[in-house]
Amino acid sequence: MSTSAVSYAIYAVIAASWVAWGVFTQVERPRYATLGSIVRGMMRHPLMRWAVWASWAFVGWHLFVRGRGAFK
């Protein structure tokens, strides 16, 4: 198995775990915290709210404006 295949497989496992846990918490809510409820909780704190905004802004700027060369 090549190194790149292992790398992609690790990303795939992480992504699948996110989806599986996301579906589980949605089905089991309100017993378990969903990603939405965590973000809602963060948005209630003034500082965390801006951290969420900065993270979302960074992802958009990095992906669409700067591309992969942002750190080069």
Next chain:
Amino acid sequence: MVEATHRAPRVSWRAVIVVAAALVYAWIASGLRPFTHPEAVAVGIPIIAAGVAMLLPGRRPGQAAAPESRRGVLVWRGLLAAFLIWELISYRSSPREDFPTFSSITDSIMSTHPGRFALFALWLAIGYGIFRR
């Protein structure tokens, strides 16, 4: 006579227009080239709009949110940590072909206009979901 007490949710024209406008905006913005001023403006507008939305007053008094469950938060933190750690390992490793980062994976998705449009629309939708007041 039995009267129905549960109505199916109706989609308003306002919602349809907003979604259509957002999709048109995403299609136009995703057609612009990276590292250009027009693309910076197209991405900057939603970022500034979200920032302004955060400055506006939130929920009205009496609409306080119910306390949320904390069960499973540790799992979410673990999943985020797993992603960030692997992203950092990949970023620090080379060659990029063997150690793709999240950015290099999305770059291949965004090599076509429909792929770039899909990610831009997803980014806008996530932002709307987070910052709507």
